Every structure is written in structure tokens, then in C-alpha cells.
Amino acid sequence: MPRKGGARTWYFPDGYLPEKIAKGRMEAHEALMLFNVSKGPARVKLDFYFSDKPPVKAVPVEVPAERVISIRLDRPEEIGGLEIPPLTQYAIRVRSNVNILAQFGRVDTTQTNLAYYCCMGHCE
Amino acid sequence: MPRKGGARTWYFPDGYLPEKIAKGRMEAHEALMLFNVSKGPARVKLDFYFSDKPPVKAVPVEVPAERVISIRLDRPEEIGGLEIPPLTQYAIRVRSNVNILAQFGRVDTTQTNLAYYCCMGHCE
Amino acid sequence: MPRKGGARTWYFPDGYLPEKIAKGRMEAHEALMLFNVSKGPARVKLDFYFSDKPPVKAVPVEVPAERVISIRLDRPEEIGGLEIPPLTQYAIRVRSNVNILAQFGRVDTTQTNLAYYCCMGHCE
Amino acid sequence: MPRKGGARTWYFPDGYLPEKIAKGRMEAHEALMLFNVSKGPARVKLDFYFSDKPPVKAVPVEVPAERVISIRLDRPEEIGGLEIPPLTQYAIRVRSNVNILAQFGRVDTTQTNLAYYCCMGHCE
Numbered sequence: 001m002p003r004k005g006g007a008r009t010w011y012f013p014d015g016y017l018p019e020k021i022a023k024g025r026m027e028a029h030e031a032l033m034l035f036n037v038s039k040g041p042a043r044v045k046l047d048f049y050f051s052d053k054p055p056v057k058a059v060p061v062e063v064p065a066e067r068v069i070s071i072r073l074d075r076p077e078e079i080g081g082l083e084i085p086p087l088t089q090y091a092i093r094v095r096s097n098v099n100i101l102a103q104f105g106r107v108d109t110t111q112t113n114l115a116y117y118c119c120m121g122h123c124e
Numbered sequence: 125m126p127r128k129g130g131a132r133t134w135y136f137p138d139g140y141l142p143e144k145i146a147k148g149r150m151e152a153h154e155a156l157m158l159f160n161v162s163k164g165p166a167r168v169k170l171d172f173y174f175s176d177k178p179p180v181k182a183v184p185v186e187v188p189a190e191r192v193i194s195i196r197l198d199r200p201e202e203i204g205g206l207e208i209p210p211l212t213q214y215a216i217r218v219r220s221n222v223n224i225l226a227q228f229g230r231v232d233t234t235q236t237n238l239a240y241y242c243c244m245g246h247c248e
Numbered sequence: 249m250p251r252k253g254g255a256r257t258w259y260f261p262d263g264y265l266p267e268k269i270a271k272g273r274m275e276a277h278e279a280l281m282l283f284n285v286s287k288g289p290a291r292v293k294l295d296f297y298f299s300d301k302p303p304v305k306a307v308p309v310e311v312p313a314e315r316v317i318s319i320r321l322d323r324p325e326e327i328g329g330l331e332i333p334p335l336t337q338y339a340i341r342v343r344s345n346v347n348i349l350a351q352f353g354r355v356d357t358t359q360t361n362l363a364y365y366c367c368m369g370h371c372e
Numbered sequence: 373m374p375r376k377g378g379a380r381t382w383y384f385p386d387g388y389l390p391e392k393i394a395k396g397r398m399e400a401h402e403a404l405m406l407f408n409v410s411k412g413p414a415r416v417k418l419d420f421y422f423s424d425k426p427p428v429k430a431v432p433v434e435v436p437a438e439r440v441i442s443i444r445l446d447r448p449e450e451i452g453g454l455e456i457p458p459l460t461q462y463a464i465r466v467r468s469n470v471n472i473l474a475q476f477g478r479v480d481t482t483q484t485n486l487a488y489y490c491c492m493g494h495c496e
Contacts, residue, residue: 004496013159013227035385035463049192068463091159091192103385124128137283137351173316215283215316248252261407261475339407339440372376
């Protein structure tokens with residue numbers, strides 16, 4: 001059985017940046033983890049979809065060989081200058097030139113606690 | 125490899141609306157996110173199943189082309205007038221005429237904090 | 249495309265009953281949701297695995313046609329009299345005579361809050 | 373349909389050990405649950421990947437027949453002496469000589485509460 005190392009397309013329907021109002025040790029945010037077990041770099045394009053406007057497509061990202069990277073979705077400088085407003089529904093499609101793994105996570109500190117949500121995404 | 129853009133049927137076994145008793149910044153609720161990357165609208169039917177009564181089937185929803193929408197399950201006006209009582213087990217089957225992505229989320233503020241549960245669902 | 253309605257075997261590696269020490273509005277527990285969209289009842293066998301003793305196999309459960317049920321794993325009367333001690337690692341295999349959907353959830357109130365963990369399981 | 377009992381390769385992109393700063397009843401940690409329903413032991417190799425250094429590969433683990441084990445990722449003695457620093461992104465690939473199930477979980481007690489994140493992983 002060949003080792004596949006994931007898939008070339010991943011989907012994350014539920015993006016929703018929390019507000020940064022609490023002052024805990026962790027800052028509220030969402031992040032996308034991209035994991036490349038192959039021997040060469042993965043050239044990735046991120047497509048961002050919204051409820052009420054056209055998608056922003058093909059934001060480029062590179063994942064080095066045999067590395068995992070974390071992309072902060074509340075930092076425009078990490079996603080090609082795109083500013084995603086908080087408390088707005090968005091979705092992500094990840095397209096890679098080689099098989100990778102992708103996971104999405106949210107850390108919410110809206111109230112006096114910490115809440116996680118994390119999932120693997122649907123892949124094809 | 126053709127880009128599939130998800131699947132036509134999705135299942136979510138664990139629906140259970142929390143009570144709206146806390147007064148945090150976020151209201152307790154459950155939501156269904158439907159994500160359509162195709163170039164045309166997705167015509168979706170939602171089937172709701174319960175533990176002790178027959179299902180309510182074929183509640184219609186439409187997802188525009190290249191958009192993601194969030195359907196609140198505690199708002200009858202968003203699900204064809206269906207009222208789902210809180211603290212009652214229910215399940216959802218999503219049927220679409222084209223491939224879509226679906227994800228389910230719960231925000232619980234029953235106690236003095238916020239708790240998330242979110243998952244991608246099983247698809248076919 | 250035929251509608252499959254899930255799968256006949258589901259696996260949940262991470263069972264770990266929380267202690268019932270907090271006095272919140274929700275009792276700490278784990279539950280298994282079984283969802284049957286078929287027109288006939290599903291006859292299900294639950295197999296429980298542990299770290300340091302042999303498995304307990306073939307605890308029978310029935311899911312009526314077109315219903316979802318929730319089985320409490322902290323209540324021996326719902327799982328054939330089996331007592332699962334709290335704070336002990338266990339895993340579940342679900343075997344059904346027809347395709348079903350299965351999901352596992354934990355509600356933890358160990359500390360002054362509520363924490364959820366929920367996932368769909370691996371199916372075959 | 374043959375019973376597969378999982379898969380031989382599993383991937384977990386989002387490892388990130390929380391700090392051990394709170395004094396709740398549960399210690400902050402991450403764990404990997406490996407579940408073997410087969411009649412013989414599973415010989416497993418764990419590969420750890422990072423963002424800024426080469427992977428550490430082939431840490432050996434054994435899962436007895438018909439057992440589930442939990443491996444603590446904050447305890448070097450359980451992962452071949454490897455010390456994973458807290459607040460550092462890492463990812464895991466699990467390779468087994470027979471089909472197994474794998475799940476990853478985090479218990480975070482950074483703030484005054486408990487937060488869970490748990491998922492099944494991607495398998496091949």
C-alpha cells in the first residue's frame with residue numbers, strides 16, 4: 001500500500017473569528033495547520049468563501065518538506081493581506097500541488113474561559 | 125482528479141439544543157454550516173430525526189453558488205417553521221442536489237463559560 | 249448513487265468517564281448516539297475494550313427505524329449491566345446488522361465549567 | 373464485508389502542548405489513544421514533525437491485542453525519551469504493522485477552566 005500523506009484538497013466550512021476581548025494568557029484566534037510529510041515543498045493555494053460576497057481565491061502559501069506550519073487567520077500578513085472581520089462566517093478551501101494534511105482550530109476567550117474547537121476537515 | 129466539492133448527503137447524529145439561561149456575549153445555540161463551492165446554487169433538503177416521534181423531512185434550504193451559509197437550529201424561521209425543543213436529542217440528514225460541505229456546531233453557555241462542539245459529519 | 253445511511257462498524261478509541269464531582273446544571277457523562285435512517289430496526293452489538301483486561305463483547309442494543317437514540321455510558325442499566333469505572337481508559341466498537349451513524353460525546357464538569365468533546369468515530 | 377479494524381497510517385497535524393500552570397484536578401496534557409481490535413499485538417512507530425527542525429522518526433510503541441492504550445505526549449519516558457517543549461507546534465504520523473484506530477486529545481487547563489479538543493485523525 002503506497003503511503004499517500006493526505007490529500008490535495010481540504011475544506012473547512014466553519015470559520016468565524018472570535019472577538020479579542022478577554023485578557024487571558026492565550027489570544028482568541030483561528031489557525032490552519034498544514035502538515036507536509038513529503039520530501040519536497042508543498043505549494044498551497046487558500047480560497048476564502050463568505051456568505052454575502054464573492055470568494056477571494058488563490059492566496060499562496062508554502063509548506064516546507066517534512067514540516068508542519070500554523071497559519072493565523074486573524075493576521076492579514078499571513079494570508080496575503082486579506083483581512084477577515086471578526087464575527088463573520090467564512091469557509092476555506094485548501095488546494096495543494098502535493099498531498100498534505102490540514103486541520104483547523106479556534107481558540108475562543110470571549111468569556112472568562114478558554115474554548116476549543118478543532119477538526120480535520122473534509123478531504124478529496 | 126476531478127474536484128468533487130464535498131458530497132450530496134451528510135449526517136449529524138448528535139443534535140441537542142442547550143437551554144438559553146446564561147447571559148454571556150454569545151447566545152447558546154446550534155448551527156449547521158453549508159458550504160457550496162460549485163458555480164450554481166445548491167438545493168438542499170434537511171431531514172430531522174428524533175428519539176420518540178417520526179422524522180420531519182424535506183425542509184428546503186438553498187445555498188448560493190460559491191457561498192457558505194449558517195442555519196440556526198434554534199430559529200424556526202430558518203428551518204421551515206420547525207420548532208426543536210431544547211434538551212431533546214435530534215439528528216439531521218442533509219440531502220443536496222449537488223456536492224456540498226456541511227459542518228455542525230454547538231455553542232453552550234449553560235454554565236459560566238462557553239463550550240464548543242463541532243464536527244464535520246459523515247458524508248456519502 | 250444509492251443512499252447508504254452510514255456504515256455497519258464504528259470505532260471510538262477515547263472513552264474516559266469523568267468524575268461526577270461538580271454540581272452544575274448538567275451532569276458529567278459520556279454518551280453514544282446511534283442514528284438509524286433505515287426503514288427497519290437496527291440490531292447493534294457494543295464491544296467495550298480496556299487497557300488492562302479483556303474486552304466485554306456483544307452488549308445488545310436496538311435502534312428503532314428512523315430514530316436516533318442516546319446511550320449513557322455511565323448508566324450500567326443502558327449497557328447490559330456493565331459498570332465502567334470513572335477515570336479509566338476504554339474504547340468502543342459498534343457493530344450493527346444494517347448501516348447506521350454513530351457519534352460519541354463527553355460532557356465534563358470536573359472543574360467550574362463545562363467542557364465538550366465529541367466526534368463521529370471511524371467507520372468501515 | 374471484511375472487518376478492517378482501522379488503518380495502518382494515521383496523521384495528527386495539530387499538536388501543541390499546553391503549559392502546566394493551573395492547579396485543577398486534571399493536569400494539562402496531550403495524549404494519543406491507540407486502539408487495537410486485532411488478535412495480535414500491533415507494532416507501531418511514531419514520527420514527530422516540527423515547524424523549524426527535521427522530524428524525529430520511528431519511536432517504537434506496542435499495543436497489545438484487543439486493548440486500547442493512552443500515550444502521554446508530555447512524558448518523554450512514554451515516547452522514547454523525546455522531549456516536546458510546550459507551546460510549540462508539532463504533528464504526528466502513526467505507522468502500524470496491522471490496522472489500528474488512533475485518536476488525539478488535548479486537555480488544557482491554562483485558564484480557570486478545562487478545555488478539550490479531540491479528533492480521530494486522518495487515516496490511510
